[in-house]
Amino acid sequence: MTPRVAVVYHSRRGTMRALAEAAAAGARAHGARVRLLRVADDDEAGPAWPDEEARPEDVLWADGLVLASPTYFGNVSAPFKRFLDGTTKLWWDGLLTDRVVTGMTASTCPHGGREATLLTMYQSAHHWGAWTVGAGPAGPGDPADPAGPARRGAGGNPYGLAVTALRDGGVAEHDRDAAWELGRRLAGVAARARSGGPPGPDAAARSRVTVVHCAEDETVRLLAQECAAGARELGAEVRLRRLTGPGVRRESGLPGRAGGAPAAAAVDPADVAWADSVVFGTPVRAGAVAAPLLGFLQSLEPPAGPGPLAGKPASGFVSTARPHAGSESALLSLHHVLHHCGAVVVPPGYTDPVVFEAGGNPYGTSHARSAGVLPTVQALAAARHQGRRAALAGDRLRGRPVPGAGLLDTPLEKELT
Numbered sequence: 288m289t290p291r292v293a294v295v296y297h298s299r300r301g302t303m304r305a306l307a308e309a310a311a312a313g314a315r316a317h318g319a320r321v322r323l324l325r326v327a328d329d330d331e332a333g334p335a336w337p338d339e340e341a342r343p344e345d346v347l348w349a350d351g352l353v354l355a356s357p358t359y360f361g362n363v364s365a366p367f368k369r370f371l372d373g374t375t376k377l378w379w380d381g382l383l384t385d386r387v388v389t390g391m392t393a394s395t396c397p398h399g400g401r402e403a404t405l406l407t408m409y410q411s412a413h414h415w416g417a418w419t420v421g422a423g424p425a426g427p428g429d430p431a432d433p434a435g436p437a438r439r440g441a442g443g444n445p446y447g448l449a450v451t452a453l454r455d456g457g458v459a460e461h462d463r464d465a466a467w468e469l470g471r472r473l474a475g476v477a478a479r480a481r482s483g484g485p486p487g488p489d490a491a492a493r494s495r496v497t498v499v500h501c502a503e504d505e506t507v508r509l510l511a512q513e514c515a516a517g518a519r520e521l522g523a524e525v526r527l528r529r530l531t532g533p534g535v536r537r538e539s540g541l542p543g544r545a546g547g548a549p550a551a552a553a554v555d556p557a558d559v560a561w562a563d564s565v566v567f568g569t570p571v572r573a574g575a576v577a578a579p580l581l582g583f584l585q586s587l588e589p590p591a592g593p594g595p596l597a598g599k600p601a602s603g604f605v606s607t608a609r610p611h612a613g614s615e616s617a618l619l620s621l622h623h624v625l626h627h628c629g630a631v632v633v634p635p636g637y638t639d640p641v642v643f644e645a646g647g648n649p650y651g652t653s654h655a656r657s658a659g660v661l662p663t664v665q666a667l668a669a670a671r672h673q674g675r676r677a678a679l680a681g682d683r684l685r686g687r688p689v690p691g692a693g694l695l696d697t698p699l700e701k702e703l704t
């Protein structure tokens with residue numbers, strides 16, 4: 288099916304508009320229906336770009352979005368943020384889930400906050416329940432060439448496209464090429480996410496989900512089991528795997544042998560290669576994921592080309608000591624690594640009431656052990672939802688037919704289509 292891609296940009300001097308035009312052309316080259324949408328300036332002092340003005344409702348129309356904002360003080364510009372904030376009513380009504388999003392930015396200084404800007408965009412998109420695609424090594428079926436101009440032009444930036452703004456608002460040829468490539472890539476992922484097709488060679492097979500968890504943390508292990516159960520609910524074949532290694536203290540607190548259940552098999556990189564979708568669970572250590580998980584992720588990356596996570600949906604869940612002790616920062620730092628690996632980050636977002644009930648962390652399920660070593664019923668339900676979501680996203684990106692109604696087929700969207 289033809290994907291619909293909206294390229295939403297804010298630009299005063301022309302850099303972002305030139306990149307947006309190139310991304311739109313790349314998406315069209317993939318066969319997408321494309322709209323180039325201008326975010327209005329605060330005071331209308333900027334140039335009158337001859338494009339449609341972006342409205343929050345336009346997000347409903349799009350299967351995929353290229354978000355394109357200049358870097359202002361290491362963040363998106365205020366007009367761009369106003370556009371994002373304008374989607375609140377649609378978000379609240381649950382209408383913005385499962386869009387595929389990528390980002391582009393420009394800054395004067397090569398290291399002037401552009402990564403921060405892209406990551407901030409993705410944080411907002413994750414609140415919608417969007418999937419985020421960076422410019423990391425492309426996976427199977429991904430139209431972008433990992434050795435192509437997109438990677439070179441991005442200067443190795445795995446989060447999206449970030450270019451150096453020229454004084455006259457012009458854009459270098461290789462930056463334009465990189466934007467074109469990113470638009471084409473986004474359209475490809477959006478097409479697969481929307482329709483589940485074209486079917487891959489193993490389209491009839493069950494979806495495969497690997498859930499990896501740090502072995503010594505009982506809370507995380509229980510969340511992992513529930514996440515695996517959620518994926519199985521959707522018919523997925525699941526591998527529940529444990530990570531061991533120095534740096535993770537034993538933290539049981541439960542009666543009997545650490546939780547009583549037989550230990551899962553130790554994880555191997557082949558478990559990630561096997562999967563269509565991967566979920567990682569970890570205790571939070573110093574505001575970030577535990578060392579064994581980081582070590583495992585780093586071990587996956589080949590010296591060149593895509594690794595086993597490239598092009599696959601991935602997300603995480605965590606346990607912390609106390610409610611505000613790093614659950615968000617750990618998940619966000621995990622997302623950075625996943626983008627480096629070329630994964631499509633598919634966090635829970637606010638895609639189900641259970642996310643709110645479990646404390647409302649849109650980046651991944653989290654449980655604070657100050658509430659008990661056993662995860663709450665709400666946290667377990669959120670982990671199960673995350674597992675279902677991983678299975679569904681894996682099905683879609685691998686081209687398997689998705690059972691039941693599509694996630695995007697809300698009555699309002701049917702009206703708008």
Ligand SMILES: Cc1cc2nc3c(=O)[nH]c(=O)nc-3n(C[C@H](O)[C@H](O)[C@H](O)COP(=O)(O)O)c2cc1C
Binds near residue numbers: 297357392393396452
């Ligand atoms: C209010 C403001 C804040 C800015 N902050 C940064 C910054 O943090 N880092 C940086 O390198 N450039 C910064 N810049 C430069 C812009 O990133 C640059 O002008 C912009 O990317 C050009 O995009 P445009 O041509 O689409 O308007 C800032 C510019 C403005 C107006």
